[in-house]
Amino acid sequence: MDKQTPVSIFWFRRDLRLDDNAGLYYALKSGDPVLPVFIFDPAILDQLKDKDDARVTFIHETVTAIDAELREQGSGLLVLFDKPENAWKKLVEEYKIAAVYTNHDYEPYAKVRDEAIAAQLEKHGIAFNTYKDQVIFERDEVIKDDGKPYTVYTPYMRKWYQKLTPFYLKAYPNKKYLKNFYQTKALYLPSLKQMGFEISGLEFPKIHYKELIAHYAEKRDFPAIKGTTHIGLHLRFGTVSIRELAAAVNSFTEKTWLNELVWREFYMMILYHFPHTADHAFRPEYDRIKWENNEKQFEAWCKGETGYPLVDAGMRELNTTGYMHNRVRMVVASFLSKHLLIDWRWGERYFARKLLDYEMASNVGGWQWSAGSGTDAAPYFRIFNPESQLKKFDAKLEYVKKWVPEYADFSKYPKPIIDHAFARDRCLAAFKEALAK
Ligand SMILES: Cc1cc2nc3c(=O)[nH]c(=O)nc-3n(C[C@H](O)[C@H](O)[C@H](O)COP(=O)(O)OP(=O)(O)OC[C@H]3O[C@@H](n4cnc5c(N)ncnc54)[C@H](O)[C@@H]3O)c2cc1C
Numbered sequence: 001m002d003k004q005t006p007v008s009i010f011w012f013r014r015d016l017r018l019d020d021n022a023g024l025y026y027a028l029k030s031g032d033p034v035l036p037v038f039i040f041d042p043a044i045l046d047q048l049k050d051k052d053d054a055r056v057t058f059i060h061e062t063v064t065a066i067d068a069e070l071r072e073q074g075s076g077l078l079v080l081f082d083k084p085e086n087a088w089k090k091l092v093e094e095y096k097i098a099a100v101y102t103n104h105d106y107e108p109y110a111k112v113r114d115e116a117i118a119a120q121l122e123k124h125g126i127a128f129n130t131y132k133d134q135v136i137f138e139r140d141e142v143i144k145d146d147g148k149p150y151t152v153y154t155p156y157m158r159k160w161y162q163k164l165t166p167f168y169l170k171a172y173p174n175k176k177y178l179k180n181f182y183q184t185k186a187l188y189l190p191s192l193k194q195m196g197f198e199i200s201g202l203e204f205p206k207i208h209y210k211e212l213i214a215h216y217a218e219k220r221d222f223p224a225i226k227g228t229t230h231i232g233l234h235l236r237f238g239t240v241s242i243r244e245l246a247a248a249v250n251s252f253t254e255k256t257w258l259n260e261l262v263w264r265e266f267y268m269m270i271l272y273h274f275p276h277t278a279d280h281a282f283r284p285e286y287d288r289i290k291w292e293n294n295e296k297q298f299e300a301w302c303k304g305e306t307g308y309p310l311v312d313a314g315m316r317e318l319n320t321t322g323y324m325h326n327r328v329r330m331v332v333a334s335f336l337s338k339h340l341l342i343d344w345r346w347g348e349r350y351f352a353r354k355l356l357d358y359e360m361a362s363n364v365g366g367w368q369w370s371a372g373s374g375t376d377a378a379p380y381f382r383i384f385n386p387e388s389q390l391k392k393f394d395a396k397l398e399y400v401k402k403w404v405p406e407y408a409d410f411s412k413y414p415k416p417i418i419d420h421a422f423a424r425d426r427c428l429a430a431f432k433e434a435l436a437k
Contacts, residue, residue, distance in 0.1 A: 007095050007182050008032040011039070011102040012077075013110070015133050015238035016062045018069060018178070020171040022133040027101035028177035035095065035182040036070065038063050040081040040195055043109075054200035054322050054356055055237075060192050061204075062239055067189055075181035079189040088117055097126050103133035103238075106268050107360050108275040134238060135265045136160075136168050136246055139272055142265075149273040150266070151282075153376045157262050169247040202322050204356070205230035207240050210248060217256040223314075223325035224398035229257075230323060232357025235264070267365035270375055277374075278364055279345060286373030288434040292341040300417050301336050302350055304404070307416035310390040311335045313403035320403075322356035327393050333370035334384040339423040341430055344371035372431065380431040383424050 010027040016038075018024065027034045040059075048056065067077040080087040091097065100121055105114065118128035132138045142159050143149055150156035192199060209229040212219075219227025234240040242261065249258040271277060281287045300306050304315035314328035324332070329351075337344040348367040352358050368374025394400055397407070406412040 003094060004096055005182075006032050006098040007035045008098055009091065009095070009100045010034050010036045011100060012036060012063070012066070013038075013102065013105055014236065015103045016059070016066060017239055017241065018066060019174050020241040020243060021103070021174055021238070022131040022172055023101045023103040023129070025172035025174050025177070026129065026131060027099075028174060028180045030099060030101070032098045033182040034101075034180055035078060035184075036066075036075070037078045037080065037087075037091065038066075039084055039087045040079065040190065041084055042081070043083065045195060045197075049353055051196065052198040052200045054202040054204075055358070056195075056197045057192065057200040057202075058204055058233065058356070059237060060197075062237060064189060067187070070181060073178050073181050074183045076184060076187035077189070078187045081190045081195050084113055084117055085120060088120055092121070092124050092126070097121075097124075099127045099129055101129050101131070103131050104138060105134075106138070106272040108271070108278055111272075111275075133242075134235075135242060135268060136261075137163060137265055137269075139269065142269065149269060151270070151375050153263065153266050156266050156269070157259060160262050160265070169243050171241065171243055171247075202356070205233060205323070207231065207234050209245065213249065213254045213257045214251070215253070217253045220256070221327050222393055222399075223317075223328050224394055224396070224402070228326065230357075232355075232359070236357055236359050263365075264359070264362055266375075267359075267361040270365060271361040277368065278360060281371075281373035282368055282375055283373050285435050285437070286371070288437060289341075289430055290434065291343040293343055293346070294340065297340045297417055298336075298342050298346060300414075301332070301340065301342070301347075305414050306335070306418075307414040308335065308386040309397075309400040309404055309407050309413075310386050310394060313394075313400045316403040318351075318354050322354060324355070325399075327389070328399075329366060330370055331384055331386055331389050333367055335386055337367070337371035338380075338383045338427045339386075339418055339420070341423075341427060344368065344373070380435070381428060383427060385420060387420070 008027045008030040010024050015021050015023065045056065063077055063079055070076050114130070121128050137160060142156060142163060150159070209231055212227070212229050216227065219225055231240060231245070235242065246258060246261060249255060274282060301311070301315065304312035304319065306312055310328060311332050314324050314332045317328070318324040333344070333347055336342050336347045344367045348363055351363055355363070365374060369376060372380035390400065400407055404413070
Protein backbone atom coordinates (compact mmCIF):
# COMPACT_ATOMS: atom_id res chain seq x y z
CA MET A 1 0.00 0.00 0.00
CA ASP A 2 1.33 3.45 -0.73
CA LYS A 3 1.56 6.04 2.00
CA GLN A 4 -1.17 8.19 0.48
CA THR A 5 -3.86 5.59 1.21
CA PRO A 6 -5.79 6.94 4.23
CA VAL A 7 -5.19 4.78 7.31
CA SER A 8 -6.67 4.38 10.74
CA ILE A 9 -3.93 4.04 13.33
CA PHE A 10 -4.41 1.83 16.36
CA TRP A 11 -2.07 2.75 19.20
CA PHE A 12 -1.27 -0.24 21.48
CA ARG A 13 -0.33 0.60 25.08
CA ARG A 14 -1.40 -1.68 27.91
CA ASP A 15 -3.68 -3.81 25.74
CA LEU A 16 -1.16 -6.03 23.99
CA ARG A 17 -3.43 -8.51 22.24
CA LEU A 18 -5.20 -8.74 18.92
CA ASP A 19 -8.40 -10.43 20.07
CA ASP A 20 -11.16 -8.94 22.22
CA ASN A 21 -9.52 -5.51 22.18
CA ALA A 22 -12.09 -2.68 22.18
CA GLY A 23 -10.14 0.14 20.50
CA LEU A 24 -8.64 -2.19 17.93
CA TYR A 25 -12.09 -3.56 17.13
CA TYR A 26 -13.44 -0.08 16.34
CA ALA A 27 -10.34 0.73 14.27
CA LEU A 28 -10.75 -2.47 12.25
CA LYS A 29 -14.38 -1.56 11.57
CA SER A 30 -13.56 2.04 10.59
CA GLY A 31 -13.44 1.30 6.87
CA ASP A 32 -9.79 2.37 6.48
CA PRO A 33 -6.87 -0.07 6.64
CA VAL A 34 -5.44 -0.20 10.17
CA LEU A 35 -1.81 0.56 10.85
CA PRO A 36 -0.98 -0.76 14.34
CA VAL A 37 1.63 1.16 16.31
CA PHE A 38 3.44 0.70 19.62
CA ILE A 39 5.69 3.39 21.12
CA PHE A 40 8.48 2.66 23.61
CA ASP A 41 8.43 5.90 25.59
CA PRO A 42 11.81 7.08 26.94
CA ALA A 43 10.02 9.07 29.67
CA ILE A 44 8.88 5.72 31.12
CA LEU A 45 11.99 3.68 30.28
CA ASP A 46 14.41 6.28 31.72
CA GLN A 47 12.84 5.87 35.14
CA LEU A 48 13.68 2.17 35.28
CA LYS A 49 16.76 1.47 37.36
CA ASP A 50 17.58 -2.01 36.07
CA LYS A 51 18.91 -2.55 32.57
CA ASP A 52 17.45 -6.05 32.62
CA ASP A 53 14.02 -4.86 33.83
CA ALA A 54 11.77 -7.86 33.24
CA ARG A 55 8.72 -5.81 32.27
CA VAL A 56 10.61 -4.33 29.31
CA THR A 57 11.63 -7.83 28.18
CA PHE A 58 8.01 -8.97 28.53
CA ILE A 59 6.69 -6.05 26.47
CA HIS A 60 9.37 -6.57 23.86
CA GLU A 61 8.60 -10.30 23.57
CA THR A 62 4.89 -9.54 23.36
CA VAL A 63 5.11 -6.89 20.65
CA THR A 64 7.45 -9.19 18.70
CA ALA A 65 4.81 -11.95 18.90
CA ILE A 66 2.05 -9.55 17.81
CA ASP A 67 4.21 -8.46 14.88
CA ALA A 68 4.70 -12.11 13.86
CA GLU A 69 0.93 -12.73 14.09
CA LEU A 70 0.28 -9.65 11.96
CA ARG A 71 2.82 -10.74 9.38
CA GLU A 72 0.64 -13.78 8.72
CA GLN A 73 -2.02 -11.27 7.65
CA GLY A 74 0.43 -9.47 5.33
CA SER A 75 0.77 -6.66 7.83
CA GLY A 76 3.02 -5.94 10.81
CA LEU A 77 3.44 -3.78 13.89
CA LEU A 78 5.22 -0.45 13.65
CA VAL A 79 7.27 -0.10 16.85
CA LEU A 80 8.76 3.32 17.59
CA PHE A 81 11.23 4.35 20.29
CA ASP A 82 10.64 8.04 20.83
CA LYS A 83 8.73 10.55 22.94
CA PRO A 84 5.06 10.13 22.01
CA GLU A 85 4.80 13.72 20.76
CA ASN A 86 7.76 13.18 18.38
CA ALA A 87 6.48 9.79 17.29
CA TRP A 88 3.10 11.28 16.40
CA LYS A 89 4.72 14.20 14.63
CA LYS A 90 6.55 11.72 12.37
CA LEU A 91 3.46 9.57 11.84
CA VAL A 92 1.43 12.61 10.80
CA GLU A 93 4.15 13.60 8.36
CA GLU A 94 4.49 10.13 6.91
CA TYR A 95 0.94 8.78 6.66
CA LYS A 96 -2.40 10.11 5.62
CA ILE A 97 -4.17 9.48 8.93
CA ALA A 98 -7.96 9.30 8.82
CA ALA A 99 -8.32 8.75 12.60
CA VAL A 100 -6.46 7.37 15.61
CA TYR A 101 -7.89 4.68 17.91
CA THR A 102 -6.69 3.67 21.34
CA ASN A 103 -7.88 2.44 24.74
CA HIS A 104 -8.25 4.45 27.93
CA ASP A 105 -5.38 4.58 30.35
CA TYR A 106 -6.21 5.99 33.79
CA GLU A 107 -2.78 6.65 35.32
CA PRO A 108 -1.85 10.30 35.95
CA TYR A 109 1.04 10.39 33.42
CA ALA A 110 -1.05 8.65 30.74
CA LYS A 111 -3.97 11.04 31.21
CA VAL A 112 -1.74 14.07 30.60
CA ARG A 113 0.03 12.37 27.68
CA ASP A 114 -3.24 11.46 25.97
CA GLU A 115 -4.69 14.95 26.35
CA ALA A 116 -1.54 16.39 24.73
CA ILE A 117 -1.60 13.90 21.83
CA ALA A 118 -5.33 14.46 21.24
CA ALA A 119 -4.65 18.23 21.02
CA GLN A 120 -1.65 17.67 18.72
CA LEU A 121 -3.72 15.51 16.35
CA GLU A 122 -6.66 17.87 16.46
CA LYS A 123 -4.48 20.57 14.90
CA HIS A 124 -4.28 18.32 11.84
CA GLY A 125 -7.98 17.56 11.92
CA ILE A 126 -7.37 13.98 13.12
CA ALA A 127 -9.80 12.49 15.64
CA PHE A 128 -8.40 10.67 18.70
CA ASN A 129 -10.99 7.99 19.49
CA THR A 130 -10.60 6.25 22.84
CA TYR A 131 -12.39 3.29 24.41
CA LYS A 132 -12.78 1.42 27.68
CA ASP A 133 -10.90 -1.87 27.49
CA GLN A 134 -8.90 -2.84 30.58
CA VAL A 135 -11.79 -2.85 33.06
CA ILE A 136 -15.42 -3.93 33.16
CA PHE A 137 -16.43 -0.58 34.71
CA GLU A 138 -14.38 2.59 34.57
CA ARG A 139 -14.19 6.10 35.99
CA ASP A 140 -17.79 7.21 36.64
CA GLU A 141 -19.64 4.03 35.74
CA VAL A 142 -19.95 2.82 39.34
CA ILE A 143 -20.64 5.84 41.53
CA LYS A 144 -22.76 6.73 44.54
CA ASP A 145 -26.36 7.87 44.11
CA ASP A 146 -25.22 11.46 44.71
CA GLY A 147 -22.85 11.21 41.72
CA LYS A 148 -19.67 11.14 43.81
CA PRO A 149 -17.05 8.38 43.59
CA TYR A 150 -17.09 5.64 46.23
CA THR A 151 -14.23 5.73 48.70
CA VAL A 152 -15.03 2.43 50.45
CA TYR A 153 -14.78 -0.93 48.70
CA THR A 154 -17.85 -2.87 49.92
CA PRO A 155 -20.59 -0.50 48.70
CA TYR A 156 -18.62 0.00 45.48
CA MET A 157 -18.48 -3.77 45.00
CA ARG A 158 -22.25 -4.12 45.62
CA LYS A 159 -23.02 -1.47 43.02
CA TRP A 160 -20.52 -3.08 40.63
CA TYR A 161 -22.44 -6.37 40.81
CA GLN A 162 -25.80 -4.62 40.48
CA LYS A 163 -24.63 -3.07 37.23
CA LEU A 164 -23.12 -6.24 35.79
CA THR A 165 -25.06 -7.77 32.89
CA PRO A 166 -23.85 -10.22 30.19
CA PHE A 167 -23.50 -7.22 27.86
CA TYR A 168 -20.39 -6.02 29.73
CA LEU A 169 -18.70 -9.43 29.43
CA LYS A 170 -19.14 -9.85 25.70
CA ALA A 171 -15.88 -10.26 23.80
CA TYR A 172 -15.12 -8.01 20.83
CA PRO A 173 -14.85 -10.31 17.80
CA ASN A 174 -11.67 -8.75 16.37
CA LYS A 175 -10.61 -12.00 14.69
CA LYS A 176 -13.35 -11.58 12.07
CA TYR A 177 -11.72 -8.40 10.79
CA LEU A 178 -8.02 -9.22 10.69
CA LYS A 179 -7.96 -8.76 6.92
CA ASN A 180 -8.47 -5.02 7.52
CA PHE A 181 -4.89 -4.39 8.63
CA TYR A 182 -2.69 -2.13 6.52
CA GLN A 183 -0.75 -4.31 4.07
CA THR A 184 2.95 -3.61 4.32
CA LYS A 185 6.26 -5.33 4.85
CA ALA A 186 8.30 -2.28 5.76
CA LEU A 187 7.68 -2.07 9.49
CA TYR A 188 10.30 -1.64 12.17
CA LEU A 189 11.00 -3.12 15.60
CA PRO A 190 13.98 -1.85 17.66
CA SER A 191 15.93 -4.42 19.68
CA LEU A 192 16.20 -4.26 23.47
CA LYS A 193 19.86 -3.38 23.05
CA GLN A 194 19.06 -0.43 20.81
CA MET A 195 16.92 0.92 23.64
CA GLY A 196 19.68 0.38 26.22
CA PHE A 197 18.16 -2.75 27.83
CA GLU A 198 19.16 -6.37 28.28
CA ILE A 199 17.08 -9.52 28.27
CA SER A 200 15.84 -10.47 31.73
CA GLY A 201 16.37 -14.00 33.00
CA LEU A 202 13.06 -14.06 34.91
CA GLU A 203 10.39 -16.55 34.00
CA PHE A 204 7.00 -15.11 33.11
CA PRO A 205 3.86 -16.78 34.47
CA LYS A 206 1.61 -18.37 31.85
CA ILE A 207 -2.06 -17.51 31.50
CA HIS A 208 -3.56 -20.31 33.53
CA TYR A 209 -6.50 -19.66 35.82
CA LYS A 210 -9.49 -21.97 35.25
CA GLU A 211 -8.46 -24.81 37.59
CA LEU A 212 -7.02 -22.40 40.14
CA ILE A 213 -10.11 -20.27 40.58
CA ALA A 214 -12.24 -23.32 41.37
CA HIS A 215 -10.32 -23.70 44.68
CA TYR A 216 -9.35 -20.07 45.13
CA ALA A 217 -11.41 -19.37 48.24
CA GLU A 218 -9.75 -22.17 50.30
CA LYS A 219 -6.24 -21.81 48.97
CA ARG A 220 -5.54 -18.15 48.31
CA ASP A 221 -4.18 -17.25 51.74
CA PHE A 222 -1.32 -19.74 51.98
CA PRO A 223 1.89 -18.59 50.32
CA ALA A 224 3.48 -22.07 50.24
CA ILE A 225 0.92 -23.37 47.71
CA LYS A 226 0.02 -22.10 44.27
CA GLY A 227 -3.48 -21.05 45.20
CA THR A 228 -3.65 -17.81 43.19
CA THR A 229 -3.40 -17.25 39.45
CA HIS A 230 -0.29 -15.04 39.00
CA ILE A 231 -2.23 -13.36 36.22
CA GLY A 232 -1.42 -9.80 37.35
CA LEU A 233 1.35 -9.36 34.77
CA HIS A 234 -1.06 -10.25 31.96
CA LEU A 235 -3.70 -7.89 33.28
CA ARG A 236 -1.11 -5.15 33.55
CA PHE A 237 -0.10 -5.37 29.91
CA GLY A 238 -3.41 -6.57 28.51
CA THR A 239 -2.13 -9.92 27.28
CA VAL A 240 -5.39 -11.26 28.65
CA SER A 241 -8.84 -9.68 28.37
CA ILE A 242 -10.64 -8.69 31.56
CA ARG A 243 -13.93 -9.68 29.88
CA GLU A 244 -12.64 -13.21 29.30
CA LEU A 245 -11.62 -13.51 32.97
CA ALA A 246 -14.82 -12.10 34.44
CA ALA A 247 -16.95 -14.23 32.10
CA ALA A 248 -15.11 -17.38 33.24
CA VAL A 249 -16.46 -17.00 36.79
CA ASN A 250 -19.54 -19.11 37.23
CA SER A 251 -19.80 -20.36 40.78
CA PHE A 252 -19.99 -18.88 44.24
CA THR A 253 -16.44 -20.00 45.14
CA GLU A 254 -15.09 -18.47 41.97
CA LYS A 255 -16.82 -15.22 42.87
CA THR A 256 -14.24 -14.75 45.63
CA TRP A 257 -11.75 -14.34 42.81
CA LEU A 258 -13.98 -11.97 40.87
CA ASN A 259 -14.14 -9.83 44.02
CA GLU A 260 -10.38 -9.38 43.67
CA LEU A 261 -10.78 -8.20 40.10
CA VAL A 262 -13.31 -5.72 41.50
CA TRP A 263 -10.65 -4.52 43.98
CA ARG A 264 -8.44 -3.85 40.97
CA GLU A 265 -11.12 -1.69 39.36
CA PHE A 266 -11.88 0.02 42.65
CA TYR A 267 -8.26 1.11 43.01
CA MET A 268 -8.14 2.26 39.38
CA MET A 269 -11.26 4.33 39.95
CA ILE A 270 -9.72 5.81 43.13
CA LEU A 271 -6.47 6.75 41.37
CA TYR A 272 -8.42 8.28 38.52
CA HIS A 273 -10.53 10.48 40.81
CA PHE A 274 -7.83 11.14 43.41
CA PRO A 275 -4.57 11.28 41.42
CA HIS A 276 -2.72 12.92 44.34
CA THR A 277 -2.87 9.53 46.13
CA ALA A 278 -0.05 8.33 43.84
CA ASP A 279 2.34 9.96 46.30
CA HIS A 280 0.23 11.46 49.07
CA ALA A 281 -1.94 9.91 51.74
CA PHE A 282 -5.57 9.47 50.79
CA ARG A 283 -6.35 10.76 54.28
CA PRO A 284 -4.24 13.94 54.47
CA GLU A 285 -3.64 13.78 58.23
CA TYR A 286 -1.46 10.69 57.60
CA ASP A 287 1.02 12.87 55.71
CA ARG A 288 1.91 14.35 59.14
CA ILE A 289 3.46 11.13 60.44
CA LYS A 290 7.07 11.58 61.50
CA TRP A 291 8.76 8.66 59.79
CA GLU A 292 12.01 7.25 61.19
CA ASN A 293 13.29 6.43 57.67
CA ASN A 294 16.31 4.48 58.89
CA GLU A 295 18.24 3.63 55.71
CA LYS A 296 20.04 0.62 57.18
CA GLN A 297 16.76 -0.92 58.25
CA PHE A 298 15.28 -0.18 54.84
CA GLU A 299 18.16 -2.02 53.23
CA ALA A 300 17.67 -5.00 55.54
CA TRP A 301 13.98 -5.05 54.59
CA CYS A 302 14.79 -4.88 50.85
CA LYS A 303 17.24 -7.76 51.12
CA GLY A 304 15.03 -9.90 53.34
CA GLU A 305 17.34 -9.75 56.35
CA THR A 306 15.07 -8.39 59.07
CA GLY A 307 15.15 -11.47 61.29
CA TYR A 308 11.39 -11.90 60.83
CA PRO A 309 11.11 -15.06 58.70
CA LEU A 310 7.82 -14.32 56.92
CA VAL A 311 8.96 -10.80 56.02
CA ASP A 312 12.32 -12.10 54.82
CA ALA A 313 10.79 -14.94 52.80
CA GLY A 314 8.44 -12.50 51.05
CA MET A 315 11.19 -10.03 50.14
CA ARG A 316 13.42 -12.81 48.84
CA GLU A 317 10.58 -14.26 46.78
CA LEU A 318 10.08 -10.78 45.29
CA ASN A 319 13.78 -10.23 44.59
CA THR A 320 14.16 -13.65 42.98
CA THR A 321 10.95 -14.01 40.98
CA GLY A 322 9.32 -10.57 40.60
CA TYR A 323 6.30 -11.90 42.48
CA MET A 324 5.12 -11.93 46.10
CA HIS A 325 2.04 -13.59 47.52
CA ASN A 326 -0.74 -11.15 48.51
CA ARG A 327 -0.83 -12.23 52.17
CA VAL A 328 2.90 -11.64 52.43
CA ARG A 329 2.68 -8.29 50.58
CA MET A 330 0.37 -7.16 53.40
CA VAL A 331 2.76 -8.43 56.08
CA VAL A 332 5.92 -6.86 54.62
CA ALA A 333 4.16 -3.56 53.89
CA SER A 334 2.77 -3.34 57.40
CA PHE A 335 6.19 -4.25 58.82
CA LEU A 336 7.94 -1.49 56.87
CA SER A 337 5.45 1.27 57.55
CA LYS A 338 4.43 0.38 61.10
CA HIS A 339 7.24 -1.65 62.72
CA LEU A 340 10.10 0.25 61.09
CA LEU A 341 8.20 3.53 60.68
CA ILE A 342 9.58 3.92 57.18
CA ASP A 343 7.56 6.06 54.78
CA TRP A 344 5.22 3.77 52.80
CA ARG A 345 6.34 5.56 49.61
CA TRP A 346 9.80 4.00 49.95
CA GLY A 347 8.23 0.57 49.97
CA GLU A 348 5.84 1.47 47.16
CA ARG A 349 8.81 2.52 44.99
CA TYR A 350 10.70 -0.68 45.80
CA PHE A 351 7.70 -2.80 44.79
CA ALA A 352 7.33 -0.69 41.63
CA ARG A 353 10.90 -1.56 40.71
CA LYS A 354 10.57 -5.28 41.37
CA LEU A 355 7.00 -6.49 40.78
CA LEU A 356 6.21 -8.05 37.41
CA ASP A 357 2.57 -7.19 38.04
CA TYR A 358 3.32 -3.64 39.19
CA GLU A 359 0.23 -1.53 38.74
CA MET A 360 0.28 1.98 40.16
CA ALA A 361 -3.35 1.97 41.32
CA SER A 362 -3.21 -1.39 43.17
CA ASN A 363 0.28 -0.81 44.50
CA VAL A 364 -0.52 2.60 45.96
CA GLY A 365 -3.85 1.20 47.18
CA GLY A 366 -2.19 -1.82 48.82
CA TRP A 367 0.52 0.28 50.45
CA GLN A 368 -1.85 2.90 51.76
CA TRP A 369 -4.15 0.18 53.06
CA SER A 370 -1.23 -1.35 54.93
CA ALA A 371 0.07 1.98 56.26
CA GLY A 372 -3.40 2.96 57.45
CA SER A 373 -3.66 6.05 55.24
CA GLY A 374 -5.76 4.67 52.39
CA THR A 375 -9.41 4.27 51.47
CA ASP A 376 -10.49 1.13 53.29
CA ALA A 377 -7.37 1.19 55.36
CA ALA A 378 -6.84 -1.06 58.33
CA PRO A 379 -7.10 1.19 61.42
CA TYR A 380 -3.65 2.34 62.45
CA PHE A 381 -3.83 0.53 65.78
CA ARG A 382 -4.28 -2.82 64.00
CA ILE A 383 -0.66 -3.81 63.59
CA PHE A 384 0.11 -7.16 61.98
CA ASN A 385 2.22 -9.37 64.18
CA PRO A 386 4.60 -11.07 61.71
CA GLU A 387 5.05 -14.04 64.05
CA SER A 388 1.35 -14.79 64.42
CA GLN A 389 0.83 -14.29 60.68
CA LEU A 390 3.51 -16.92 60.15
CA LYS A 391 1.81 -19.38 62.51
CA LYS A 392 -1.51 -18.85 60.81
CA PHE A 393 -0.53 -18.89 57.15
CA ASP A 394 2.69 -20.91 56.99
CA ALA A 395 2.35 -23.14 60.03
CA LYS A 396 4.61 -25.86 58.60
CA LEU A 397 7.22 -23.24 57.60
CA GLU A 398 7.22 -24.54 54.03
CA TYR A 399 7.25 -21.07 52.46
CA VAL A 400 9.85 -19.78 54.89
CA LYS A 401 12.18 -22.75 54.37
CA LYS A 402 11.95 -22.37 50.61
CA TRP A 403 13.05 -18.74 50.62
CA VAL A 404 15.09 -18.51 53.83
CA PRO A 405 17.00 -21.80 53.95
CA GLU A 406 19.27 -20.65 56.79
CA TYR A 407 16.21 -20.40 59.03
CA ALA A 408 16.74 -24.11 59.75
CA ASP A 409 19.94 -23.17 61.60
CA PHE A 410 19.26 -20.41 64.12
CA SER A 411 22.95 -19.57 64.47
CA LYS A 412 22.99 -18.45 60.82
CA TYR A 413 19.73 -16.55 60.78
CA PRO A 414 19.87 -12.81 61.71
CA LYS A 415 18.40 -11.59 65.01
CA PRO A 416 15.28 -9.40 64.59
CA ILE A 417 16.31 -5.84 63.64
CA ILE A 418 13.56 -4.51 65.88
CA ASP A 419 11.64 -5.82 68.87
CA HIS A 420 7.95 -6.35 68.13
CA ALA A 421 6.57 -4.87 71.39
CA PHE A 422 8.85 -1.82 71.15
CA ALA A 423 7.94 -1.27 67.48
CA ARG A 424 4.24 -1.58 68.22
CA ASP A 425 4.30 1.04 71.00
CA ARG A 426 6.45 3.41 68.96
CA CYS A 427 4.11 3.12 65.99
CA LEU A 428 1.01 3.77 68.10
CA ALA A 429 2.64 6.86 69.60
CA ALA A 430 3.78 8.24 66.22
CA PHE A 431 0.42 7.71 64.55
CA LYS A 432 -1.50 9.09 67.53
CA GLU A 433 0.62 12.23 67.56
CA ALA A 434 0.15 12.84 63.82
CA LEU A 435 -3.59 12.24 63.90
CA ALA A 436 -4.27 14.28 67.05
CA LYS A 437 -3.28 17.59 65.44
C1 LIG B 1 1.38 -3.64 49.52
C2 LIG B 1 0.66 -4.24 48.33
C3 LIG B 1 1.07 -3.92 47.03
C4 LIG B 1 0.39 -4.46 45.93
N1 LIG B 1 0.82 -4.13 44.67
C5 LIG B 1 0.15 -4.59 43.59
C6 LIG B 1 0.55 -4.24 42.28
O1 LIG B 1 1.49 -3.48 42.06
N2 LIG B 1 -0.15 -4.77 41.23
C7 LIG B 1 -1.22 -5.60 41.42
O2 LIG B 1 -1.82 -6.06 40.43
N3 LIG B 1 -1.63 -5.93 42.65
C8 LIG B 1 -0.98 -5.47 43.74
N4 LIG B 1 -1.39 -5.84 45.00
C9 LIG B 1 -2.60 -6.66 45.15
C10 LIG B 1 -2.36 -8.18 45.20
O3 LIG B 1 -1.38 -8.49 46.14
C11 LIG B 1 -1.94 -8.75 43.83
O4 LIG B 1 -2.84 -8.35 42.84
C12 LIG B 1 -1.91 -10.28 43.83
O5 LIG B 1 -1.10 -10.76 44.87
C13 LIG B 1 -1.40 -10.77 42.50
O6 LIG B 1 -1.33 -12.16 42.50
P1 LIG B 1 -2.23 -13.02 41.51
O7 LIG B 1 -2.09 -12.47 40.12
O8 LIG B 1 -1.90 -14.45 41.74
O9 LIG B 1 -3.67 -12.65 42.02
P2 LIG B 1 -5.08 -13.41 42.25
O10 LIG B 1 -5.22 -13.59 43.69
O11 LIG B 1 -5.14 -14.64 41.39
O12 LIG B 1 -6.08 -12.33 41.75
C14 LIG B 1 -6.34 -12.08 40.36
C15 LIG B 1 -6.11 -10.64 40.03
O13 LIG B 1 -7.00 -9.82 40.79
C16 LIG B 1 -6.37 -8.58 41.09
N5 LIG B 1 -6.18 -8.46 42.55
C17 LIG B 1 -6.05 -9.46 43.44
N6 LIG B 1 -5.96 -8.96 44.70
C18 LIG B 1 -6.00 -7.62 44.57
C19 LIG B 1 -5.95 -6.55 45.50
N7 LIG B 1 -5.85 -6.75 46.81
N8 LIG B 1 -6.00 -5.30 45.01
C20 LIG B 1 -6.12 -5.06 43.69
N9 LIG B 1 -6.19 -6.03 42.76
C21 LIG B 1 -6.13 -7.29 43.21
C22 LIG B 1 -5.00 -8.62 40.41
O14 LIG B 1 -5.12 -8.05 39.14
C23 LIG B 1 -4.73 -10.11 40.34
O15 LIG B 1 -3.79 -10.45 39.38
C24 LIG B 1 -0.72 -5.31 46.13
C25 LIG B 1 -1.11 -5.64 47.44
C26 LIG B 1 -0.43 -5.10 48.52
C27 LIG B 1 -0.87 -5.46 49.91
